[in-house]
Amino acid sequence: MENQTEPSLLLPAQLSTIAPQVDSLYHALLWSSVVVSVAVVAAMLFFAWSYRRRPGVKAEPSGENWPLQVGAILGGAAVVLVTFFSGWGGFITAAQAPDDSVAIRVRADAWAWQFEHPNGLTEENEVHVPANVPVRLVMSSADVAHSFFVPDFRVQQVIEPGSFSSVWFEAVERGSDAAASDTVADRVLYSTRATCGEYCGARGDETAWSPNGGHATMSAAIHVQHEQDYRAFVARGPALPCRQPDGTCGIGGECSAEESGGCLFTSKTCSACHQNQADRPQLVGPTLYGAWGHEQPLSDGTTVAVDESYVRQSILQPASQIAQGFPNVMPTIPLTDREVTALVAYIQSLHPSE
Amino acid sequence: MSTAVAAREQEPDYLSSKKGIASWLTSVDPKRVAVLYLAAILTFFAVGSVLAVLLRVETMSAGRAMLSASAYDRLFSMHGAIMVFLVLVPAFPAVLGNFFVPMMVGARGLAFPRLAVVGFRLYAAGAVLALVAAALNGSDASWTLAVPYSLHAGIGATVLAAGIALVALSSILTALNLVVTVQKMRAPGLDYRRLPLFVWGMLAVSLVQLFASPVLAATMLLLVAEKTISLGLFDPSLGGDPVLYQHLFWFGVHPILYGTVIGAMAVVSEILATFTRREVSGHRFVAGSLIALALLAFLGWGQHLFAGGLSVYATLVFSALGLLVAIPAVVIVVNWLATLKGGSIAFETPMLYALGVIVLLTIAGLANLFLMAPAVGVYLRGTAFESAALHYLLGGAALFGFLGGLHYWWPKMFGRGYNETLARAGFALLFIGFNLAFLTQFALGSRGLAGASYDFAADFQALQLVSSIGGFALVAGVLLVLVVLGMGLAERERAPKNPWGSASYEWLAASPPVEDNFAVELVMERGPYDYDLASDEELSDAGSEEPAVAATPTE
Amino acid sequence: MSAESASASASPRWLAPQYETAAQQYEAAKLGTWLFVAQAILFFGAVFAAYGVFRVGHPEAFGAGSLQLNKWVGGASLIVALAAAWMGALAVRSAQLGKRDEVARWLGVALLLGVAFLVLVGVDVGACASRGLLPGAHWSPRHLVGLAAPVPYMSTFFGVYFAMIGLHALYVLGGIGWLAWVLVRANKGDFSKDYWNPVEMAGLHWAFVCAVWVFAYPLLYLV
Numbered sequence A: 001m002e003n004q005t006e007p008s009l010l011l012p013a014q015l016s017t018i019a020p021q022v023d024s025l026y027h028a029l030l031w032s033s034v035v036v037s038v039a040v041v042a043a044m045l046f047f048a049w050s051y052r053r054r055p056g057v058k059a060e061p062s063g064e065n066w067p068l069q070v071g072a073i074l075g076g077a078a079v080v081l082v083t084f085f086s087g088w089g090g091f092i093t094a095a096q097a098p099d100d101s102v103a104i105r106v107r108a109d110a111w112a113w114q115f116e117h118p119n120g121l122t123e124e125n126e127v128h129v130p131a132n133v134p135v136r137l138v139m140s141s142a143d144v145a146h147s148f149f150v151p152d153f154r155v156q157q158v159i160e161p162g163s164f165s166s167v168w169f170e171a172v173e174r175g176s177d178a179a180a181s182d183t184v185a186d187r188v189l190y191s192t193r194a195t196c197g198e199y200c201g202a203r204g205d206e207t208a209w210s211p212n213g214g215h216a217t218m219s220a221a222i223h224v225q226h227e228q229d230y231r232a233f234v235a236r237g238p239a240l241p242c243r244q245p246d247g248t249c250g251i252g253g254e255c256s257a258e259e260s261g262g263c264l265f266t267s268k269t270c271s272a273c274h275q276n277q278a279d280r281p282q283l284v285g286p287t288l289y290g291a292w293g294h295e296q297p298l299s300d301g302t303t304v305a306v307d308e309s310y311v312r313q314s315i316l317q318p319a320s321q322i323a324q325g326f327p328n329v330m331p332t333i334p335l336t337d338r339e340v341t342a343l344v345a346y347i348q349s350l351h352p353s354e
Numbered sequence B: 001m002s003t004a005v006a007a008r009e010q011e012p013d014y015l016s017s018k019k020g021i022a023s024w025l026t027s028v029d030p031k032r033v034a035v036l037y038l039a040a041i042l043t044f045f046a047v048g049s050v051l052a053v054l055l056r057v058e059t060m061s062a063g064r065a066m067l068s069a070s071a072y073d074r075l076f077s078m079h080g081a082i083m084v085f086l087v088l089v090p091a092f093p094a095v096l097g098n099f100f101v102p103m104m105v106g107a108r109g110l111a112f113p114r115l116a117v118v119g120f121r122l123y124a125a126g127a128v129l130a131l132v133a134a135a136l137n138g139s140d141a142s143w144t145l146a147v148p149y150s151l152h153a154g155i156g157a158t159v160l161a162a163g164i165a166l167v168a169l170s171s172i173l174t175a176l177n178l179v180v181t182v183q184k185m186r187a188p189g190l191d192y193r194r195l196p197l198f199v200w201g202m203l204a205v206s207l208v209q210l211f212a213s214p215v216l217a218a219t220m221l222l223l224v225a226e227k228t229i230s231l232g233l234f235d236p237s238l239g240g241d242p243v244l245y246q247h248l249f250w251f252g253v254h255p256i257l258y259g260t261v262i263g264a265m266a267v268v269s270e271i272l273a274t275f276t277r278r279e280v281s282g283h284r285f286v287a288g289s290l291i292a293l294a295l296l297a298f299l300g301w302g303q304h305l306f307a308g309g310l311s312v313y314a315t316l317v318f319s320a321l322g323l324l325v326a327i328p329a330v331v332i333v334v335n336w337l338a339t340l341k342g343g344s345i346a347f348e349t350p351m352l353y354a355l356g357v358i359v360l361l362t363i364a365g366l367a368n369l370f371l372m373a374p375a376v377g378v379y380l381r382g383t384a385f386e387s388a389a390l391h392y393l394l395g396g397a398a399l400f401g402f403l404g405g406l407h408y409w410w411p412k413m414f415g416r417g418y419n420e421t422l423a424r425a426g427f428a429l430l431f432i433g434f435n436l437a438f439l440t441q442f443a444l445g446s447r448g449l450a451g452a453s454y455d456f457a458a459d460f461q462a463l464q465l466v467s468s469i470g471g472f473a474l475v476a477g478v479l480l481v482l483v484v485l486g487m488g489l490a491e492r493e494r495a496p497k498n499p500w501g502s503a504s505y506e507w508l509a510a511s512p513p514v515e516d517n518f519a520v521e522l523v524m525e526r527g528p529y530d531y532d533l534a535s536d537e538e539l540s541d542a543g544s545e546e547p548a549v550a551a552t553p554t555e
Numbered sequence C: 001m002s003a004e005s006a007s008a009s010a011s012p013r014w015l016a017p018q019y020e021t022a023a024q025q026y027e028a029a030k031l032g033t034w035l036f037v038a039q040a041i042l043f044f045g046a047v048f049a050a051y052g053v054f055r056v057g058h059p060e061a062f063g064a065g066s067l068q069l070n071k072w073v074g075g076a077s078l079i080v081a082l083a084a085a086w087m088g089a090l091a092v093r094s095a096q097l098g099k100r101d102e103v104a105r106w107l108g109v110a111l112l113l114g115v116a117f118l119v120l121v122g123v124d125v126g127a128c129a130s131r132g133l134l135p136g137a138h139w140s141p142r143h144l145v146g147l148a149a150p151v152p153y154m155s156t157f158f159g160v161y162f163a164m165i166g167l168h169a170l171y172v173l174g175g176i177g178w179l180a181w182v183l184v185r186a187n188k189g190d191f192s193k194d195y196w197n198p199v200e201m202a203g204l205h206w207a208f209v210c211a212v213w214v215f216a217y218p219l220l221y222l223v
């Protein structure tokens, strides 16, 4: 189906692949509704006028009129069946994201949208997405229910706190300009908006009218890019911290994962519980200096080798394996994949240099 | 006419038999209870409408007009809660049902008159709690008090929930009373085949309220407990399940909402019969459809969970179950049209409302099909389109039906008529205003305007303005209608006993009726719509006394 | 249309004016009471539904939770509830036979058993509370029976437990009130061999009040 990329009288522009399907069902329902309601009103007015009260004319006795009853029941059944079956086609497609979708994590709270790309790059209240590639959003809410609603894509999904919900779409290119051959990370084909479709309150003051000040203004810009531009945009990656010239950690510059990991080890509070230097007293948690490669006894009596997968596991799910002799108090600290990778690289580097 | 009957005809009517406020508050006469409900409902209707005007003022233009965002939130939440729980839910059974069901089954009164009083007191207590909630800065948790939002909301939401619980308990008692009255108090000769459609409809509404209200009451009590002593059943941060709340709430409220439309259908069927001077076509089928709607309404609550909390397969099942109500709805509409064909039709105000309901109900039903077809439904849910659809049902079909019923029975209830021309003007204003206000909302929602929005993008501006103008016309219409009916009460001239020439039983009583309804014990020798069997005297619109023929004692 | 003139014959004092006959009054009362019981099933249905949802979701927590409750106190409450229902039935029987003083006696015993039931349930609730087995935000378990550490979502079990017990206790109070009102009327001599509707209706309802516990007890205590 051809996409109508400008808004029509009743519907917004069709900027996703499912939009034309949704709209054709909408139009089918609309036109049949117009026909049925015009018919009902016309019949009503016609009968009412034709049988208006006239002196000396009595009402005809009314009867059961079986054919009419059967017809009405069949008519009702037809309404049911047609709505049911036509209503489904698009929905099944809409419910299942293709396997090759780009997965973007969405965190909603009152009143902001946070997006995290597969590599950990995060954006606030705006998100870049590729055109012509299915994008799947995995969404959660930190407080009350919200709903991710993109009119131009014809998608909406409620996000109840306490569980994950997902929705997917495939944005189309607007207009006919062919994919550019060069790659520009900042080039945006067009932007559209996600709003919040579930009531979620507002600030009490003026700022409720400014962007993301309340339910009515809770929105995010969606920037649609050529796929290669999107890849380039995302490849810039989440800004991991590096040692700055003055020796402190900060965003900017390029550095190794190990170095970023060292910065994160302090900024993410690991250093509060884990010693990262030799010959220093152990803290609440096991000393990580020199831990890599050793056998670690666990509280369940088994031992594991401290390797990449064990360290990763220990960071992501601290309670899953407990080092013997230590309390189970390590918190799950929210980290992106890239941050975990950096931390692992750093922990691996913590040993006496040969 | 026997002397005993003649003596009873001198009895004062139910309005003047006793005087003073205390006599009203303690009266066990269901007619008086109904009038009390009516007064309360009209008051809350006015309150709810004022809140609606404020909403329309704020949304007349983009950007801030006069309210703060959180004030807007509180106003629309209270607007919805008041209109649904304090106005529409009790309107049909507690006002029209309590008053006319006993009369239309030829009984002297309800089966349990004191239970009706208890019901009213519970309603009043609930209403007072709603006012207390309003005084405590209101509730901004939307009318559904959805969890977890309502858990973070202030004390106003807690008090409002408690109020709703009391109103729900009151509905249970009203409904129970009506069911028993219909089942056990029918006059001799009135079998189910002859039962008036209004009574069938009240039976259906009562079944709905009897079995749905307890779930609502329990849910509201659990919500109050959750908010006060944190039970942890609904709060996700305590391991609770917000979706469980949605299931419980909608299991109760979805049927209750259907009940309001069933009530309107009951009234419309009655008005159509009277103003076409014939039985409603397919009487048995219409009666069966009213009951079927009530039963099917219990299967549809899942519609409200389409966009969250339901698996694809559950959505499929609920979509199918929810759609089944279309069958009885179509049967009813088709038979209404067939009733017009071959009738002898007059167009006084009640009939205009009845015709209006046919139009509004058709549009509403069709609009709901959009919401129900999952593919477009997930797009339109929560938008202004949904708001338009719900207003066509509640503020449209249901309230126009109630207003039609009020105009229809006003002379019987109060013994006074009203100015017909002005009443028709009131209807016209309401009907035009309503469609302006809410047809536009269908378009706005289709174009992506989310609901509950105190602010919106500039391209929605024009339609919102039209919608607001319609909203103001509506309110003007409401005021006009209230003034017309109120002025009617002050008229000197008594209304005739049977102004519309109806064959239905309640018109055999005096206007207004005496305390135990009829001066005589009725024996139903004809159905309520047997215009050819009714005597001319029974159908005549002259005199406010009961006709001699109805009072002739048999054997 | 025809009409009958109002029957002039003196009707018994207890026949309410809206009824034609005693049979009609009796049947109306009976239907009304049954409908009341039926709607109450839905009222409790809401909590039972919550029980079902959480039970299916967290079976271990529910097992661990019910382990904490005192089965003996619970069992005693069940026996008391059954006895109370039986006393209600005896009161109805005596009423039908016209034995006025027996009616009052059985009603009184039923009422006391109702109070005893509330006390027993209160004992169990108190025991839970003293060990911090409280729902939601008040969850602070101590001295768990048969468990080293609390199982996740155990607090939800206690949420359901308190909801069920609380709503049922409110309902029992209502039932006691109804019995008490009938008891007062019985003492005033309102009932006779010809008229005992209120006793029967209160007894019927009372049986239901107790029957709810027959379902709630195994779900909460025995799983």
Ligand code: HEA
Binding pocket: A036, A040, A075, A079, B144, B257, B258, B259, B260, B261, B303, B304, B305, B306, B307, B322, B323, B325, B326, B329, B330, B333, B334, B361, B362, B364, B365, B366, B368, B369, B371, B372, B373, B377, B381, B382, B386, B390, B393, B394, B398
């Ligand atoms: C009286 C109240 C009432 C009634 C009767 C209905 C009836 C229906 N409702 Fe509605 N609904 C509401 C009140 C009501 N609703 C409210 C208040 C909300 C908002 C809730 C909130 O704030 O969250 C809502 C929301 C709502 C939603 C959105 C839920 C969400 O937020 O996710 C949905 C989705 O499916 C829905 C569906 C339906 C359907 C399919 C019907 C069906 O019953 C309609 C069936 C009727 C027909 C199908 C008509 C048949 C007649 C014809 C077709 C005429 C044809 C004539 C001829 C052929 C001659 N409703």
Ligand code: HEA
Binding pocket: B042, B045, B048, B049, B052, B053, B055, B056, B059, B076, B077, B079, B080, B081, B083, B084, B087, B088, B141, B142, B143, B144, B387, B390, B391, B394, B395, B396, B399, B400, B403, B406, B430, B437, B451, B452, B453, B454, B471, B474, B475, B477, B478, B481, B482
């Ligand atoms: C009974 C139900 C009912 C009624 C009558 C109305 C009537 C009106 N409503 Fe209401 N409304 C709701 C139920 C109702 N509403 C609900 C449930 C919500 C959702 C709340 C939430 O999400 O929390 C809502 C939300 C809602 C909003 C949405 C807020 C938002 O999403 O941002 C708006 C905005 O314009 C609005 C406007 C109006 C207007 C202008 C009227 C006017 O039409 C007011 C005047 C109405 C009439 C004039 C109708 C005709 C009246 C009669 C025929 C009867 C007269 C009767 C007698 C005199 C006895 N309503």
Ligand code: CUA
Binding pocket: A109, A110, A111, A145, A146, A147, A196, A197, A198, A199, A200, A201, A214, A215, A216, A218
């Ligand atoms: Cu978030 Cu509305």
Ligand SMILES: [Cu+2]
Binding pocket: B253, B254, B255, B257, B300, B301, B303, B304
């Ligand atoms: Cu519904």
